[in-house]
């Protein structure tokens with residue numbers, strides 16, 4: 396039975412270009428999941444957009460001496476150019492700078508305000524007398540009170556993932572001038588998170604299908620007790636408050652950005668000329684998945700669900716399959732720390748499927764994972780080229796050369812051949828299960844294992860020898876290997892859409908796998924074929940040194 400799946404993906408801050416951490420953490424797993432469900436025949440809506448607001452952008456603008464709008468627009472355009480190169484198949488990608496988003500965020504604010512879930516309070520906020528302004532979020536740095544990490548910021552600690560208030564930091568200082576701020580009174584609006592504590596605990600306790608790290612982090616956080624959080628800031632960049640008298644304040648970026656999932660869905664519906672079409676993705680038995688890196692967990696398992704509970708009538712997350720960090724030398728890739736490997740740069744030298752393969756096979760699903768150029772080259776050469784690509788190339792070239800560019804007659808199948816076909820069908824069942832449960836590494840491992848199995852079959856049968864004595868036997872071996880390839884193109888499709896599309900045409904099927912289904916399709920005897928080009932290119936070992944030198948390690 397087909398399902399309806401909503402996929403929300405973290406909104407990247409438009410303060411820098413994309414690095415491999417973003418891809419491995421959020422965008423690639425979301426895209427794999429979307430492509431998989433579309434191929435299964437499910438209805439999918441995958442949305443996100445650039446986060447144009449917040450202090451990461453104003454800080455960058457101040458550093459460069461340009462406006463925040465200019466910074467945000469520049470990186471938004473770069474993201475838009477990167478997505479197709481990466482093969483990220485958005486149903487809709489927008490930004491938080493739209494009038495639709497501001498309106499949706501303001502409506503959410505007012506709805507929660509009217510129900511008493513948002514209230515006003517006077518608080519002490521850090522104020523730098525040297526810079527003469529309040530210091531929101533990332534304008535303050537200091538030591539995390541929980542894990543003692545020294546580079547924690549006024550909104551969150553990147554090391555232990557806990558959201559923070561500036562006043563909780565130890566040894567806090569102004570990011571701009573390094574002086575310790577004083578605390579001054581200012582009025583802010585608060586989200587009454589405490590009102591949702593019990594409902595949230597009851598809800599999270601039913602989420603036994605969540606990843607252990609996500610579930611444990613969330614429960615620990617909830618059981619420490621929820622504090623109400625300020626959701627406005629003294630800033631002039633962001634979505635204005637929908638109430639008169641607060642012109643110098645804006646909605647806090649984290650309250651506002653998560654609303655993007657809803658506003659993007661509405662904008663998608665409007666763009667299709669069906670303004671109500673978003674509703675079916677936010678109600679009924681639609682399952683909502685949110686793909687994010689682990690620093691975003693509390694915003695998606697606590698704050699956003701609390702907002703949705705308060706508003707009512709909209710689906711809560713079904714799953715939040717958050718990834719851990721992609722690291723270099725055990726440090727989180729970070730724009731701000733400048734230790735990143737940039738997506739556009741990598742894609743200017745290597746194929747997109749090589750990158751997607753490495754990041755899928757080494758995805759930081761359950762622990763932080765170091766990116767390694769040695770692994771990049773090894774997996775490309777040993778697995779993509781020697782195991783999978785070579786299998787396709789050997790089989791299809793022989794078929795084209797010896798059987799007049801047509802899928803050959805295979806006659807009667809022997810035991811060994813039937814076993815490979817059965818294993819291929821079983822692999823599709825197992826990858827289906829793994830992908831359904833967001834076990835991406837497991838799924839891609841299963842597919843590559845079948846490619847190895849098909850190579851063993853081919854080496855045993857040796858059609859290049861058979862053909863000299865028994866052309867019909869060689870035809871059978873090659874046909875059965877084509878059946879395995881037919882299964883592989885489906886299983887690899889969510890991960891490696893470019894090469895799967897090509898393999899699909901080489902096998903005589905169309906290139907649009909999403910129009911098929913997650914089953915083993917047999918190549919059609921007599922179908923005309925075009926001789927194949929290699930699916931992947933071998934990389935020189937020198938790539939490891941060149942790239943490591945480029946990173947300055």
Ligand SMILES: Nc1ncnc2c1ncn2[C@@H]1O[C@H](COP(=O)(O)OP(=O)(O)OP(=O)(O)O)[C@@H](O)[C@H]1O
Nearest residue numbers: 405407408416417420687688689720721728729730
């Ligand atoms: N090294 C990483 N590994 C895994 N996920 C990451 C990594 N860096 C960022 N992400 C995820 O990518 C998404 C978008 O990131 P965002 O633009 O918010 O950057 P960020 O986390 O502030 O990164 P930075 O530290 O580079 O400024 C978020 O869900 C974030 O968790």
Ligand SMILES: [Zn+2]
Nearest residue numbers: 523526569572
């Ligand atoms: Zn200062």
